[in-house]
Amino acid sequence: MRNPPRKEAPAIGLVIPCYNEEDVLPVLLERLDALVRDWASPVWILFVDDGSHDRTPELLDAACERHSHMACLRLSRNFGHQIAVSAGLKHSRGDVVAVLDADLQDPPEFIPAMLAKWREGYDVVYAVRENRKENPILRAAYALFYRILKRIANVKIPLDAGDFSLMDRRVVDHINAMPEHNRFIRGLRGWVGFRQVGVPYSREARQAGAPKYNLRRLLNLAMNGVISFSSIPLQVASWMGALSSLLGFVVLVWVLVNGLVSGRTPPGWASLAVIVLVFGGIQLIVLGIIGEYISRIFDEVKSRPHYIVERSAGWADATAEECRHP
Ligand code: UDP
Ligand code: MG
DSSP states (O other), X not given: OOOOOOOSSOOEEEEEEESSOTTTHHHHHHHHHHHHTTOSSOEEEXXXXXXXXXXXXXXXXXXXXXXXXXXXXXXXXXXXXXXXXXXXXXXXXXXXXXXXXXXXXSOGGGHHHHHHHHHTTOSEEEEEEEEEOSOHHHHHHHHHHHHHHHHHOSSOOOTTXXXXXXXEHHHHHHHHTOOOSSOOHHHHHHHHOSSEEEEEEEEOOOOSSOOSOOHHXXXXXXXXXXXXXXXXXXXHHHHHHHHHHHHHHXXXXXXXXXXXXXXXXXXXXXXXXXXXXHHHHHHHHHHHHHHHHHHHHHHHHHTOOSOOEEEEEETTHHHHXXXXXX
């Protein structure tokens, strides 16, 4: 069975989460204007203002007033990048939808190249970071994280790919239908399946303003990725338990044999204290891991809405209404 042929000029939706991006927005708007000016396709740009407390909302309102293809959703507080993207996807329009950061680290000029891949029949085209113009320690940490995640995740999550991607409408609809609260978009995107392909790009440095992800948020994102897509950390407890039992058994045999042969029992409260401390530590770590899973199960069980839309501007008005009072 063959998929229906791709449209020559599909409607293109852009989803752009913004949190305190007043410094970069003027440049972004300029670059977007220059980019879409000669596109044959209809364009629907949706900004999600993730509870900014600088001039972001005013700048976005003004942009939406000037351009009928722009719209903005304002969330009632800061819900975080992944939720802002989820809100944007939910309200997006277009036969294809691209997700990009506001800080121009994901160059919008790369979208036509992704669109070309979509025309070839791919449903998800994700941008793979060839080089990052960021701090080397952070770069190494990212590289390590993606490699660990690839080994332990139960879905295919591509290496060095973030949320910058272009998706077919049917993929977006499937992601929107997923009810989970701890949303790791690049994982959900991989989970959906269909035909996916990566295209390399060079990740620029942030154009202006400060990064909004601090270490705690990055760690939390990494934890969400691991916990939502792998149960291996839970199994580590069983392996460590098996290993330490085996070790204990070997030591027991040695003590018995040694006692029988030489008639002496080995002295040493120090070794005992070390064993108690090490294994006490391991047990607490394992409890902590279980706790991380339980807290996420708790989030899911509470089933609160993912976000609340405070207001909207531009074409997003109609679709935002249903989410305003969840
Ligand atoms: N962002 C957001 N909500 C947040 C944090 C970030 O919507 O709570 C947006 C931010 O405005 C930017 C994108 O998410 O458009 C990526 O954020 P940032 O550049 O700080 O992350 P990094 O590039 O360091 O991963
Ligand atoms: Mg950035």
